[in-house]
Amino acid sequence: MPDFIDGSENVSVHGIFNWILLLLIFSIITVIGNYLGYKHPIGDSFIGMCILSLITLVGVWLERELPFNISSILYISVMGIILAFPGMPTSQTVLYYVSHVELLSIVTVFLAYVGIGMGKSWDEFKALGWRAIVITILVIAATYYGAAIVAHIVLVATGVPAV
Incomplete structure (x- = not known):
């Protein structure tokens, strides 16, 4: 920090x-x-x-x-x-x-x-290795898609037409 x-x-x-x-x-x-x-x-x-x-x-x-x-x-x-x-x-x-x-x-x-x-x-980040980068990308992607799915469900449930 x-x-x-x-x-x-x-x-x-x-x-x-x-x-x-x-x-x-x-x-x-x-x-x-x-x-x-x-x-x-x-x-x-x-x-x-x-x-x-x-x-x-x-x-x-x-x-x-x-x-x-x-x-x-x-x-x-x-x-x-x-x-x-x-x-x-x-x-x-x-x-x-x-x-x-x-x-x-x-x-x-x-x-x-x-x-x-x-x-x-940066040295601490490099020490984590390539596996940490893959995990980070997967977590970010899963969070994005999870939020998009929840938002879509809420929009459909409230009557907003799906795009």
Whole structure:
């Protein structure tokens, strides 16, 4: 893990500041990608990224502060679902602004970050050997196809015509 992020289990002012700074940089780059690639308004995209970043920050904080052995991704997912759930007072606002953030913009920035992180530990990656590369490709492909199958089933079940 890069030195930029405090990966310790303890929450410190320094660690939170680093997360905020990382999420701010991540948000700015994503907003630029949203504007250039999808023509979304910069202000709306930035507010959407701020909402997503705040949810992420709270999820990471909960993972480290609560005594349960639960991954931050679960906290982040549940908070996002609750905040966007129809009938919640936050639903319309969250959905409006977050809908101005394209998934591909987020993924592009995230993969660039992962690539940089992997470049720092290239020797460790090479030590895994070719089998790890094959397994990685299979896992990514299975995840993609599994998600596509679930999405297709949900779309057909809700009456959306299959393409």
